[in-house]
Amino acid sequence: MRKPIIAGNWKMFKTIAESVAFVNEVKGKAEVSGVESVLCAPYTNLPALVEAVKGTEIKVGAQNMHWEENGAFTGEISGVMLKDLGVHYVILGHSERRQYFAETDETVNKKTLAAFNYGITPIVCVGEKLEEREAGQTKEVCRVQTEGALKGLSAEQAAQTVIAYEPIWAIGTGKSSTADDANEVIAYIREVVKSLYNEQTAEALRIQYGGSVKPNNVSEYMQQSDIDGALVGGASLEPASYIALVEGAK
Ligand SMILES: O=C(CO)COP(=O)(O)O
Numbered sequence: 001m002r003k004p005i006i007a008g009n010w011k012m013f014k015t016i017a018e019s020v021a022f023v024n025e026v027k028g029k030a031e032v033s034g035v036e037s038v039l040c041a042p043y044t045n046l047p048a049l050v051e052a053v054k055g056t057e058i059k060v061g062a063q064n065m066h067w068e069e070n071g072a073f074t075g076e077i078s079g080v081m082l083k084d085l086g087v088h089y090v091i092l093g094h095s096e097r098r099q100y101f102a103e104t105d106e107t108v109n110k111k112t113l114a115a116f117n118y119g120i121t122p123i124v125c126v127g128e129k130l131e132e133r134e135a136g137q138t139k140e141v142c143r144v145q146t147e148g149a150l151k152g153l154s155a156e157q158a159a160q161t162v163i164a165y166e167p168i169w170a171i172g173t174g175k176s177s178t179a180d181d182a183n184e185v186i187a188y189i190r191e192v193v194k195s196l197y198n199e200q201t202a203e204a205l206r207i208q209y210g211g212s213v214k215p216n217n218v219s220e221y222m223q224q225s226d227i228d229g230a231l232v233g234g235a236s237l238e239p240a241s242y243i244a245l246v247e248g249a250k
Contacts, residue, residue: 002206004249005229007038008236023052025239030246031057050086061089065141067110074199079118085188094125095168105148123162130169146192155197159204164231170211182209215244
């Protein structure tokens with residue numbers, strides 16, 4: 001049985017004080033038995049967030065990391081630094097990073113491999129652009145990105161990885177994929193994992209849907225056979241909305 005996982009991707013939003021106030025509001029509420037709840041915040045907020053979630057079931061994630069442990073990489077943050085902070089998750093290969101910061105399948109793969117060196121669980125994002133969807137390339141794009149990200153991972157590591165299927169045209173647009181469409185692509189991604197590893201690994205790995213998930217549509221996704229949670233941007237920023245998302249994942 002795969003444990004559902006709701007992860008808020010705060011992107012470049014919130015100060016330290018706002019992050020702590022958020023946790024104080026959702027404490028005890030965005031904690032639903034059987035659902036994993038993760039807040040992925042800007043680097044600057046991570047120490048305060050880790051402190052704020054102590055004694056709760058809420059976990060903290062970063063939104064990126066470098067693959068090297070240290071070195072001359074001005075402006076970068078490594079896995080050892082995130083581990084040092086007590087961070088449990090890291091989002092890798094988000095489409096905004098692929099688009100604006102030149103992330104490639106190769107760098108996503110290096111980062112995914114590196115995350116396991118520090119006991120950090122990667123949430124690897126895959127998903128097609130609108131023109132790729134219209135050209136009927138959705139599954140092919142997701143296959144290439146999934147294979148690229150998982151290259152060199154052991155079956156055990158792959159089973160622990162979280163994949164987030166985020167069709168780019170659905171991010172921040174209010175145009176979400178239908179639950180049936182999202183489930184079909186996600187079931188296909190699971191088939192890809194099966195063909196790379198085995199059935200057991202594919203059945204263990206969790207795959208989220210992301211793209212305009214809101215409190216009023218989250219349960220539709222969660223009812224699908226292969227969708228194990230959601231990676232949520234805009235609707236994760238308000239405490240009441242975040243609580244509703246976690247409750248909707250039951
Ligand atoms: O990019 C996303 C999460 O990583 C999705 O963002 P929205 O939920 O705002 O569409």
